[in-house]
Amino acid sequence: MKISSWNVNSVRARLDNIKNYIEISEPDILFLQEIKTEEKNFPFDFFKDLKFECHVNGQKAYNGVSILSKKKLINIETNIVKDNLNQARYISSDIKFGKNLIKLVNVYVPNGNPINTLKYDYKLNWLSNFTKLIEKIKKNYEFLIIGGDFNIIPEDIDVHDPNRYKNDALFLPEVREYYKKFIQMGLIDIFREKHPNTIEYSFWDYFANSFKRNNGMRIDHFFITEAIRKKVKSISINKKPRSKIKPSDHTPIELIIT
DNA sequence: ATGGCCGAGATCCTCGGA
Numbered sequence: 594m595k596i597s598s599w600n601v602n603s604v605r606a607r608l609d610n611i612k613n614y615i616e617i618s619e620p621d622i623l624f625l626q627e628i629k630t631e632e633k634n635f636p637f638d639f640f641k642d643l644k645f646e647c648h649v650n651g652q653k654a655y656n657g658v659s660i661l662s663k664k665k666l667i668n669i670e671t672n673i674v675k676d677n678l679n680q681a682r683y684i685s686s687d688i689k690f691g692k693n694l695i696k697l698v699n700v701y702v703p704n705g706n707p708i709n710t711l712k713y714d715y716k717l718n719w720l721s722n723f724t725k726l727i728e729k730i731k732k733n734y735e736f737l738i739i740g741g742d743f744n745i746i747p748e749d750i751d752v753h754d755p756n757r758y759k760n761d762a763l764f765l766p767e768v769r770e771y772y773k774k775f776i777q778m779g780l781i782d783i784f785r786e787k788h789p790n791t792i793e794y795s796f797w798d799y800f801a802n803s804f805k806r807n808n809g810m811r812i813d814h815f816f817i818t819e820a821i822r823k824k825v826k827s828i829s830i831n832k833k834p835r836s837k838i839k840p841s842d843h844t845p846i847e848l849i850i851t
Numbered sequence: 852a853t854g855g856c857c858g859a860g861a862t863c864c865t866c867g868g869a
Contacts, residue, residue: 602857602858602868603857603858603859605858605859606857606858606859627858627868629858629859630859653859653860654858654859654860654866654867655859655866655867655868704867704868704869705869706867706868706869712867744869758869761869762869763869796869798855798856798857798868798869799855799856799857799868800854800855800856800857801854801855801856802855803855803856810869812869839857841857842856842857842868842869
């Protein structure tokens with residue numbers, strides 16, 4: 594089973610690219626972030642034609658997450674992270690996998706820039722509440738997969754110019770502390786574990802030929818539990834979609850479990 | 852040290868992104 598996670602930077606502006614990706618890469622489950630639409634305007638029929646059922650936590654213009662699946666999903670939950678702004682950043686579901694039940698969590702963590710503003714406070718607060726929720730979920734689910742845009746650069750190796758980002762909301766120590774908390778909790782950054790020394794990125798901004806110059810960062814992640822780790826066949830970042838016409842600024846990360 | 856570039860949504864500009 595292939596599970597992909599992709600911040601698409603508007604689902605409606607990205608239909609051709611998403612369809613092309615689905616046809617070539619053939620994910621069974623696709624986590625989308627930044628769909629930038631309300632559920633009532635989500636292209637359900639477009640994805641139904643591609644054999645996906647869609648579950649959507651949307652809002653107008655900003656944020657928004659959805660799970661697309663070729664397999665039946667149960668127990669869909671949205672916005673269960675305590676969030677004083679009530680933004681659409683969380684959707685989860687359960688799926689039967691053999692004799693196990695896997696919890697799938699799709700997340701879009703706030704960006705938090707610029708620092709020294711309410712946006713940064715919101716990010717820290719949101720991460721704190723999200724971490725508490727994951728601690729609770731982890732007690733009930735041995736098989737847990739958390740994927741999404743975490744807006745956290747884990748280490749120097751994960752960004753093209755660490756010095757330039759040392760005061761950035763994606764790289765400040767108190768933000769990276771939440772990455773470490775996930776690890777301490779027993780969750781595994783499966784990309785980094787399988788590729789301990791590889792420099793690979795999941796995001797390149799639209800400015801200044803960033804993609805061509807490979808000025809990117811690794812901020813999209815899959816965290817998994819030990820029980821899932823034993824089932825992992827591969828984990829990779831697929832750079833292709835970022836090279837297309839009218840791309841998202843992020844590219845998909847792909848997890849295969851057997 | 853600064854500004855690049857996109858998308859959405861309501862006006863020909865702002866906000867948000869990272």
